[in-house]
Amino acid sequence: MQAITETQIKKFQAEFRKQKTHQVIANAVQTNGINQAAQNLAVQSQLEPTFSVEIKTGKVSNQKQSGRCWLFAALTLLRTQCAAEYGLKDFELSQNYLSFYDRLEKANWFYQRLVQTAHLPLTDRTVAQLLADPDGDGGQWSYAVNLIKKYGVVPKSVMPETYNSEHTQEFSTVLKAKLRKDAKDIRNLAKQNPAVSTLNDLITAKLAEVYRICVYAFGQPPRHFDLELRNDQQQLIQERGLTPQEFAQKYCSFNLDDWVGILNAPQDNKELGRTYCLENTNMVGAKTAKDLNLPIQRLEQLAIQQLQAGQPVWFGNDVLEQLNRQKGLLASGLYDYNSLFGIDLDLDKGLRLDYGQAAMSHAMVLTGVDLDKQGQPLKWKVENSWGDKIGTKGYFVMSVQWFRDYVYEVIIKKSYLSEQEQQQFAQDPLVLPSWDAIN
Incomplete structure (x- = not known):
């Protein structure tokens, strides 16, 4: 390996000074920024x-300081169909509701993968990748499909955004710290070849803590809710005691x-x-x-x-x-x-x-x-x-x-x-x- 030498630095400086336009371009970039200077x-x-x-389509949504674009985009497809069918131009589904369960489900997936990989060293690439990002708010189309199928959907008014759902960095910092600490406990126990029930009990206890953290940050997801809204023709749509799964099946038949x-x-x-x-x-x-x-x-x-x-x-x-x-x-x-x-x-x-x-x-x-x-x-x-x-x-x-x-x-x-x-x-x-x- 070769280090940068003083001779090389002098050569670079001399080459830069040869062309007067270099300094003109440097002035433009330093004053205006790269994109402004490079725009076509x-x-x-x-x-x-x-x-x-x-x-x-209606008014666009806003994920703010979160990485939930995949979920917002998926729910846009559902709400576009719902809006057309029921005359609800700017109707929006709750991203926060599914975000709650996404973080809980990802925690469980992380715990289960820890058990599967407990025999591997921490330096193994799979384990290292697992620990590098144990539970983030990014995702794929398939993640949204999984959540909607299992948990249904609710209108945004039923479970609105919170500070933490719109600004996820603080929550993610706490949750990732917890999951990595949990990783040590789960890997250590798994290496002892305990009964399956013993491992499951430990994971259930860990998940209960994750659930509590999620409620503090995002709110309690509804099991049932009352639907009351007016469509674009001011007609009342009203139902009592809907489950999120029932609402999804009836109003988002996608x-x-x-x-x-x-x-x-x-x-x-x-x-x-x-x-x-x-x-x-x-x-x-x-x-x-x-x-x-x-x-x-x-x-x-x-x-x-x-x-x-x-x-x-x-x-x-x-x-x-x-x-x-x-x-x-x-x-x-x-x-x-x-x-x-x-x-x-x-x-x-x-x-x-x-x-x-x-x-x-x-x-x-x-x-x-x-x-x-x-x-x-x-x-x-x-x-x-x-x-x-x-x-x-x-x-x-x-x-x-x-x-x-x-x-x-x-x-x-x-x-x-x-x-x-x-x-x-x-x-x-x-x-x-x-x-x-x-x-």
Whole structure:
């Protein structure tokens, strides 16, 4: 290994001074910031918020300082259907209700995995990954499906947001500290080969403490509730003593089993036409979720087909890439870092995944698309969950190239798949480790 030398530093300084434009660029970057100096106004001008196919939607939601985008996006699909059927334009379902059970279920999954891996050393990659993030508020489409199937849903008015549900860092800090402390106790006991009931009793006691912490932070989830609201025509909708499961079945009749994950991960270790599933989940006993890996152009076609049928599209993406948050723009080339710094940052999508430059870090909902005369996409309309103070009242415009570069998964109604794709989806999936880039 070679250390940086004084000779090298002098050479770097001399090379910088050779070009007077270097200092001009440095002044601009230091004064205005990198994105401001690198912005490409020509790209922005192509992103007017007009669309030939557009689903009627209401006011956007706001996840605030939390990582619950996956849940907000999933509940957006449910509430869009509910709003259309019952005339409830800005109706919203409780994200806090399902967030409560998500954290509780993740804690149980963590405890059970500790038992399964107790024979492995702490330095084992699986164990290290488990302890690195024992219970966060991030997730996948499949996590939302698991929760809705087991716990139902409730209106937001029944279990509204709290400070902690909207600002999850403090809660996560406490819970992760507790779970790592619990990990020591559970691993030590598991290594002694105790009776199953003994381990279960310990885990139940730990879960009771997690439940109490969740109630302190998020509130007590209702077992029954009264429904009282007026629709857009001021007609009263009223029912007494509903369970969350009954409410979901009646007012959100969205068959979650009809929808499947379509992946685009163009990597050498992931073949097209093959199904994959994640090692991690948020619930013990939940059905394994899987995705079919297809070319990005096929994801585009399926998303267009679903939008034309009046159905939104949940999609996983890397939102912080080439983003203008305030204007609500997502476009490849929005910022030209290569020209600004005189470097080459280009990697294809598969290599970005391989080398850690790409991640499925966010989930949003497609609610519209602008098509040319041949039916090809020109730009996309995106419903985000960052409130209505950004973009066009919270809605974003996404370029076609951004979709191809930074979208990794779409959730599509299975009936839109071709016969061959449905056969491919029926295969047993290959299991991806918890550290895989698309996890």
